[in-house]
Every structure is written in structure tokens, then in C-alpha cells.
Amino acid sequence: MAQFGKASAKRSKPSYSMAILGVTIVLFFVGVFGWLLLNASRYTEELKEDIKLQVYLRRSATQADVDTLMQYIKSRPYTNTVEFIDKEAAKKQWMAKGETDFQELLDENPLPASIDFNLKSMYVQKDTIAAIKTDLEQRQLVVESVKYPAFVVEKMGSSVRVGLIVFAALAALFCILSIVLIDNTIRLAMFSNRFLIKTMQMVGATRGFIARPLTMRAVLNGLIAALIAIFLIYGLMMLSEYFLPYLSDLRDNGKVVILFAFLIILGISITLFSTYRSVVKYLKMKLDELY
Template identity: 55%
Template sequence: MAQFGKASSKRGKPSYFMSVLGVTIVLFLLGLLGWLGINSKKLMQHFKESLQVQVYLKPNVNERDRTALQDSLERLPMVKSVEYIDKDAAKREWLKAGNEDFTGFLEENLLPTSINFNLKEQFVDSANVAAVQSGLSRLPIVDEVVYSKGVVGAMQRNFQVVTLVLLVIVIIVAILVIILIDNTIRLAMFSNRFLIKTMQMVGATRGFIARPLNIRAVLNGALAAVIATAVLYGAILLLESFAPGISALFDRELFFLLFLGLLAIGISITFISTYRSVRKYLKMKLDELY
């Protein structure tokens, strides 16, 4: 009987390897989708907060009024950053944009001074930006307030579509992940069905039979999550070597939370699937196992 149990246990080992491999692949794909979701949110935030509102000042504005306006903008909770552009800086931006140098035929720099500021992500929408523009335009020292209206509208529409599409993909992939991992674990338990039934026939309790299998399921789920996360991290580092700009979007804290999520999913599904399979084979008669 002991030899039979040992032989059955040896036959079960390959199935555990395949189950770990299968769960690892599925968790890697889920982790990759999660990482894309995290980065897409940060990318949306980056694009929204890159929108710049330019407040052009009237000529001969005194320094005190200009400083007061700049300070008031910096104190607004919706403003992320403020920058004052004097005539020299405006000239540098003019030339940087590929425009012709006017110093050859003009003695005076006619480019206006401006206070440029960026809004925080949650305040970048058409209504908020339009309200800011209207309020600033009424100030006596302000000549004009300029921002890209078309860009703001396009951002809102495109980000809503992207968010909806990602949500649908996440739901579909989550369902597929649960089904694939459950089928993988059930296949692993199928190869151990005779061992489970044999232990029951010699008087082992359900708890005694299920306990080591459940523990093994938890360890396998955790191992699969660790391997999947390590492979995902390696793939991200490899991707960064080809596209260095991606490193600016990589958030280690969010990646750690992603790892914890994969760990919880891997352990939960493998444990539940193993528990259900063990109960199933314990309830079956010996003839039904063939």
C-alpha cells in the first residue's frame, strides 16, 4: 500500500509542475494587462497635466502686479505648476519653435511676457478650463488667455473610450483567468484521484487528505505568482532598454501592489480549485474514477 502511495505521488509530481507552469503563464498575461492598465492611467495623467494655459500680460505691467497674479495662481488647488516667461525666455521659445530671428530688423523685443501654468489631472476638462480662462481674462493686467480647446475636448473623448475598452478587456481576461487556472488545477488533481481515494479507503479523514493538497495548492499559487511577476519585471526592464522613456512611467509602488494582486489571485484560485476537486473525488465511488 505504501509503495502504491509512493508511486501515485511520483506520478502526481509532473502534474504539479504543469499546473504551476500553466498558472504562471496565465498570471503573467494578467499581470501584463494590469501593468498596461497602470501605465495607461499614468500616461493619461501625464497628457492631461501637460496641457498648458498661457496668460499673456499687457505691456508695461509692473513687477508687483505680475508677482501678485503669479502668487495667486500658485495658491489655487487646481494648479500643478506655474512658470513666468519674460521677454528673453519668450524669444528663446520663439526661436526653438523654428521661427525666424527678428533681432536683425527689430531693435525691440515685441514678444509679450506671460505666466504659463498647468492644471492637475482632475481639473482638466472643458468646463473648468473655460471658467479659468473667463476669470483671468477679466483681470486688468491680462491681455489674453490661450489654451488648446481642441486638445482638451479630444482628451476627454479619447480617455473615456480608452477607459471603457480597458475595463471590458480586464473583465473578459479576469473571467478567462479564473476558468483557465481552475481547469489546470482540476487536471492536476485528476492525476492524483487514485491516491486520494486510496487514502480514504484506509481510513484517513477528509481533513487529513485535503490538508497537504491544500497547502501544496497555496504554495503552488504563490510560486506561480512570484515567477510570473519576476518574468514580467524582466520583460519591462528589457522593454526599457529599447524605449528609455518607459522608465518615467514605471511606478515601483504600484508594481508591488500588482504583485500582491497576482499573489492573491494565484493563491485563491488554486486553493479553491484544489478544495473543490478533492471533495469531488472523495465523494465518488472507486468505479467512477476509471
């Protein structure tokens, strides 16, 4: 029994470094995928918030009417930014596009004043914008018409839906693969501890006594792996933003913190679960089955 104990102790030397390395690699790729997903989501939001609705005003509209309409639009939950474009500003925008100076042919500026506003990203949907347009056009004494790039909105809506489905499918697949890979990595690491676990059981140790140090070590390993992965991901983010500065505009620090917290929870929970499951497995096996 003494010889068996010495031999098993030698064979059961824990391979924590390989387990940490394996979990770190998986968490790193999970984090990079999550970071790309956050950037894609933020970029989509910015594209949506660039959609502009133009409320063209009647020539007969008084300043009081315009101010009332401005306040109404500002008070709506869908409004992001609002700007009043008077006739002179409209002319400058027209000329900036390289269009012909109409005042060479006309005595007055034919361009109407307008209220231009951008929507919050969650309201940039075909049906929602159509309802907003209908609501504003009911104010016929002030509003002449409401214009927006309907084709762009429709195409963007369909593209976003397809993108969300693809990303959701990839995210689900990636999470499943990550869990399986981490589980296999921990099980391989625990394989070297099988004789130690069995030896402790043979001398009368309880399951809780045997599992406690191994599960505590699993929590530590998961935390170390997650922190290393986070450090590498953050370094990649900073390097990417150095060479591609516009990426810094897409970064949402709050969501990045949530991503890093998710990696820590994922690393700890999976290593803890896999370690405990391996301990129970080897406790149930007969001595001859360990070889």
C-alpha cells in the same frame, strides 16, 4: 483493499510541476497585460500634464499684481508647474519657432508677458479647464486673456474615455479567462489525486484532514508560480527598457509592486479555491465514478 491502495497511490502521483507551469504561464500574461496597462495610463498622464495654459498679462499690470497672481495660481490644487514668461523670454520663444523678427518693423516688443502653467492630469478636462479660464479672466486688471489648446483637450478627453472603456473591457475579459484557465489547470492536476483522496476517505479520514495537505501544497504552488511569473515579467521589463529607454520614465515602481502583489494573491487564491473544490468534488463521488 491493499492492492487498490497501492494501485491508487501509483495513479495518484501529483503532477505539481505541470500545475505550476500552467499557472505561471497564465500569471505571466496577466502581469504583462497589467504592465502594459500601467504604461498606457502613465503615458496618458504625461500627455495631459503637457497641456499648458497661458495667462497673458496686461501692460498696465504692476510687479506686485503679477506676484499676487503667481501666488494665487501656485496655491490652486490643479496647478502642477508655474513659470513667468517676461517680454524678452516671449520674444526668444517666438524666434525659436522660426517666426519673423518683428523688431525689424516695430520699435518695441509687442508680445505680452505671461504666466504659463501646467495642470495635474486629473484636472485636464474640458469643463474643468473652462472653469479655470473663467476664474482667471475675472481678474481683469491683471489678466488680458487666457489661452490653451481647446481642440487638443477636447480630443484627448474623448480619446481617453474610449481608451478607458476598451481597456476596462479587456481587463475584465482577461481576468475572467485567467481565472477559468487557472481553475482548469488545477482541476486537471487534482484529477491524478482522485484515488488518493478517495482512499483516505475510505479509511476514515475527515474532510479537513484530507484537504489540509493538498490545500497547503496549493498555496505553495500558487506562490511558486507567481514568483516565477514575476521574475519573468521583471526580466521582460528590464529588457524592454534597455532597448526602449523611454519606458523607464513611464515606470511607477509603487504601482509595479502593487501589480506583483496582485499576481501573488491571484495565484494563491485561485489555486487554493480550485484545489479545495476538487477535493470536495472527489469526496462526494462514488468509487466507480472515479474511473
